[in-house]
Amino acid sequence: MGFMAADSSAAPGSLETVRGFVNTRDVESSVEALSTAGALQGWLHEASLLDVGAEARPVDLQRARALREALRSAMAANHSATSLPAEALAVFNDVAQRADLSLRITADLRWAMRPRAGGIDRALGSLLVLVTDAISDGTWRRLKVxxxxxxxxxFYDQxxxxxxxxCSMxxxxxxxxxQAWRARNEKAGGGPMQV
Ligand SMILES: [Zn+2]
Known part of the structure; x- marks a missing residue:
């Protein structure tokens, strides 16, 4: 139901890119925006995550979808205080490795991660960096499904x-x-006027 909840559920800053990525699959209406490698390429380009000339292959599409679903399960885990699901963690670390993320510390006591890999690996790594930025600044736990x-x-939990x-009250x-009202009613054995 994202089209109705779009504005109130937007994440701050570039974390919104991560939210948009997860919502490229609309579970409720079974709409898959990343239907082909070309569609993935287009989406990453629109999100300014892709170098000019980089091309997506079918295997990149598989990896992108795996990252998206790992993000979805990690965001589902954000409802409770549990740790990251093991499968999601494995996907994240695979993406990090492929992107060859490198750490750079700056003079003003900040630090930044940059993917050294090129192409789609770089783009997916950049998405992951947005996640680690959000973990650092505390906004990640508010990103949920x-x-x-x-x-x-x-959606972003405000x-x-x-x-x-x-996603929307x-x-x-x-x-x-x-549903809860109906379940209670059925348990009670029928109509709302039972005494
Ligand atoms: Zn919903």
């Missing part, structure tokens, strides 16, 4: 208590409430 299993839309569960939040 909707708890409604049929939705799973990526709530003060960091307790947001759904108006849509998935109400849906969950109605």
């Amino acid at each position: 909707c708890l409604n299993d049929t939705c799973q839309w990526a 709530s003060r208590a960091r307790s947001g569960k759904w 108006q849509v998935c939040g109400n849906r969950a409430k109605q």
Whole structure:
């Protein structure tokens, strides 16, 4: 239901690129924006993550989708205080290795990671760097996917208590409430007027 929740659920700064990447697969409507290697190339280019002339191969598309789903499961884990899921961790570290991330410390006591690899490996590595930046500045834990299993839309949790569960209270939040109401009712054995 992302089209309805787009503005209120946007992540700050370049973390929004990560959210957009995860939402290239719309679970609810089964729309796959990264349907071909060419589509991946186009998306990365639009996001300014791809060097001019870099081309995506079918294997790059596989790796990009694996990274996307690893991000989705890591963002699902952000609802609770658990650690990163093992499969996601393996994918992240594979992407980091392929991108050949290198660390640079600057005079003003900051540090930056840069991928040394080229092509799609570099682009996927750059996405991962955006994630590590967000982990460092504390915004990562607010990037979540909707708890409604049929939705799973990526959203940024703006709530003060960091307790947001759904992409949109108006849509998935109400849906969950109605389901809970129905379940309670069925347990009670029928109509709402039972005493
Ligand atoms: Zn939702």
